[in-house]
Amino acid sequence: MPWNPEKYNQFKDIRYQPFFDLMEMISGDTLKSAVDIGCGTGEQTSILSERFSNAAFLGMDASAEMLARSEQYENERLNFKQSTIEAFAESEPGWDLIFSNAALQWSDDHAVLFPKIISKLNAGGQFAVQMPVQKENILNTLLLELVNEEPYKEYLKGFQRVSPLLTIDEYAQIMFDAGLKQIQIIQKVYPIIADSPQQLFDFISGSALIPYLERLSGNEQEQFISAYKSSIKNTFAKFPAIYAFKRLLLYGRK
Numbered sequence: 001m002p003w004n005p006e007k008y009n010q011f012k013d014i015r016y017q018p019f020f021d022l023m024e025m026i027s028g029d030t031l032k033s034a035v036d037i038g039c040g041t042g043e044q045t046s047i048l049s050e051r052f053s054n055a056a057f058l059g060m061d062a063s064a065e066m067l068a069r070s071e072q073y074e075n076e077r078l079n080f081k082q083s084t085i086e087a088f089a090e091s092e093p094g095w096d097l098i099f100s101n102a103a104l105q106w107s108d109d110h111a112v113l114f115p116k117i118i119s120k121l122n123a124g125g126q127f128a129v130q131m132p133v134q135k136e137n138i139l140n141t142l143l144l145e146l147v148n149e150e151p152y153k154e155y156l157k158g159f160q161r162v163s164p165l166l167t168i169d170e171y172a173q174i175m176f177d178a179g180l181k182q183i184q185i186i187q188k189v190y191p192i193i194a195d196s197p198q199q200l201f202d203f204i205s206g207s208a209l210i211p212y213l214e215r216l217s218g219n220e221q222e223q224f225i226s227a228y229k230s231s232i233k234n235t236f237a238k239f240p241a242i243y244a245f246k247r248l249l250l251y252g253r254k
Contacts, residue, residue, distance in 0.1 A: 014192055014203070018247045019044050019101045022130045023051060025184060025251040026097065030124055031055045033096045037088055037117075038062075038103020042070030042080055048099065049078045055096065060088060061103075089116040096125045102207075102247075105131040108164045111174065118178040121254045127180060133187060133246040134163035139204045142231045147212060152227070155220045161211045171250055180252030192243040197233040200243060201225075 031052050036045040039059030049057040059080040061067050070080040085100075085107045098121060107113055118127055134140040140163065146152055147160045166174075168185050175183050194200045205213075209228075213221055236243075 014190065014245075015102065016044070017190055018130045018188070018249065019047075021188070022099070022101060022128050022249050022251070023048060025249070026052070026099075026126055026128055027253075028052045028054065031096045031126070033094060033122075034058070035060060035088070035095050035098055037085055037098065037100040038106070039070070039080065040066045040103075042067070042073045042078075044101060045070075045080070046073035046078060049075075052097075053077075085113070085117075088120070089113055091120065093120040094122060095120050096122050098125070098127050098129075100129045102130055102132060104129055105134060105163060105165060110164050110166050111170070114171070114174045115178050118175070118180065118252075118254070123254060125254045127175070127250070127252045127254070129250040131165060131248050131250075133165060133248050134208065135165060136246050138235060138243065139200060139232070140208055142235060143204065143208060143212070143228065146224070146228055146231060149227075152220075152224055155217075155224070156212065156215055159212075159215055161208070165248065168248070171248075175250065175252045178252075179254055182251070182253045184249070184251040186249045187246060188249065189244045189246055192245050194236075194239065194241050194243055196239055197229055197236065200232050200236070200241075201229050203243075 032055050034048065034052065034055045034057045036048060036057065036059045039045045039061045042059050045057055045059035057078045059070060060083045062082065062084045064082060067080055067082055074080065085104060098117060121127060144160060147156055168187065172183060172185055192203060212224065216224055
């Protein structure tokens with residue numbers, strides 16, 4: 001099941017606020033070359049390139065469906081290419097800014113991955129990353145509980161996507177060991193006010209639900225979705241409900 005730009009952007013305002021918060025951490029001085037890892041449709045990369053108009057930007061994403069939307073933003077300072085996060089980690093260094101908004105949580109083994117990514121920075125380069133704290137977010141917790149129940153565990157052949165996020169202390173140590181200074185690590189709640197269980201389901205269906213649905217047949221998908229919606233409804237006692245969605249913002253300078 002490919003990424004669906006319409007479904008993902010259904011909650012555009014909610015998903016974009018962490019991006020703007022992360023962008024505010026970045027300094028434009030000496031910024032000439034920048035990469036956005038997991039750029040999606042390219043709209044956020046375009047906003048970055050407009051904000052930091054002296055820099056050339058490259059947006060990278062593994063999803064052809066997402067990148068299909070990026071052509072409208074291309075110009076002499078902004079280009080896009082299809083690539084995985086892991087491929088970037090093995091690429092050549094040379095960046096004044098490595099930026100990633102809500103993408104690195106899809107890659108495993110952050111203790112190995114993050115030092116590799118940070119090593120691609122030039123001297124004085126900036127590292128700015130935002131990720132959802134899935135281990136502490138209720139919808140993700142409910143999802144992980146469901147995939148470990150039968151018959152869904154059998155349907156999925158035991159597959160489960162466990163969040164690779166480390167602790168704040170661990171990220172601080174990784175960033176320090178990689179030579180970053182001016183380190184900022186912030187866990188922040190971005191509240192979602194939902195009028196119904198369906199609204200909460202729609203929010204997660206554009207991201208964390210995708211790896212599970214793509215492994216299920218039509219009838220299995222229907223059963224799984226129905227059970228998950230019931231779990232959401234039973235967990236939130238009343239609506240409107242507040243979903244305290246937690247995100248981690250990381251910044252440092254080499």
